Amino acid sequence: MSLDLIILDCDGVLVDSERITTVLLAEIVSELGWAVSREDSIALFKGKDMKIIRAMVEERLGRSVGDGFVPGYRRRMAERFATRGVPAIAGAGDLLDWLDARGIAHAVASNGPHEKMKQTLGRLRCNGDMHDWYARFEGRCHSAYDINCWKPDPGLFLHAAEAMQARPERCVVIEDSCSGVAAAAAAGMRSIGYADLTSAAELRAAGATVVADSMHEVQRVLEVWSDERGG
Numbered sequence: 234m235s236l237d238l239i240i241l242d243c244d245g246v247l248v249d250s251e252r253i254t255t256v257l258l259a260e261i262v263s264e265l266g267w268a269v270s271r272e273d274s275i276a277l278f279k280g281k282d283m284k285i286i287r288a289m290v291e292e293r294l295g296r297s298v299g300d301g302f303v304p305g306y307r308r309r310m311a312e313r314f315a316t317r318g319v320p321a322i323a324g325a326g327d328l329l330d331w332l333d334a335r336g337i338a339h340a341v342a343s344n345g346p347h348e349k350m351k352q353t354l355g356r357l358r359c360n361g362d363m364h365d366w367y368a369r370f371e372g373r374c375h376s377a378y379d380i381n382c383w384k385p386d387p388g389l390f391l392h393a394a395e396a397m398q399a400r401p402e403r404c405v406v407i408e409d410s411c412s413g414v415a416a417a418a419a420a421g422m423r424s425i426g427y428a429d430l431t432s433a434a435e436l437r438a439a440g441a442t443v444v445a446d447s448m449h450e451v452q453r454v455l456e457v458w459s460d461e462r463g464g
């Protein structure tokens with residue numbers, strides 16, 4: 234086995250939350266006076282941590298948006314998750330089952346706080362049923378807030394690898410955002426860019442080792458890499 238660890242991003246890789254949160258961010262930022270479309274919101278904000286997003290909004294508006302900006306966003310996000318539920322990314326459940334069956338270690342590494350992961354992974358709609366993937370990943374969910382280090386900094390992935398006693402060159406990161414694949418490259422890890430809301434070309438340009446447009450394709454790449462000898 235040439236793979237020590239698969240590190241999965243949460244939003245946009247396991248949970249289809251980005252479709253909800255990018256729309257909400259567009260609404261909030263537009264309410265503050267910067268007219269941002271859903272497409273703009275994806276291009277500008279997806280995969281970035283909230284401190285960076287707040288700074289971007291303040292720079293654009295030329296004024297402070299106040300300390301209530303991030304808590305207000307989190308409160309409205311939690312309400313949306315609670316009322317609408319959060320669907321799993323298509324094929325993510327099958328991928329996790331396959332990793333379990335193959336005995337390949339895997340963990341979650343998210344720029345979001347644990348509270349958000351509990352709201353999404355913990356109440357997930359997958360194949361018509363509710364699932365608690367936060368419990369499924371108990372002890373293997375890593376948040377950037379645990380170490381105060383956010384992607385594209387490689388620190389979170391290196392932290393996850395160390396926690397699982399994995400060597401970076403034998404880790405594979407699965408990411409849907411440019412900041413995530415850039416973080417993987419900086420950590421010396423291979424990455425599979427899952428091209429959904431962000432295009433394959435953008436993910437490649439940001440440093441993705443390969444790109445895939447479905448979780449089935451992600452699994453196919455992992456099958457090839459896990460069968461490689463040595464490493």
Ligand SMILES: [Mg+2]
Nearest residue numbers: 242244245409
């Ligand atoms: Mg993501």
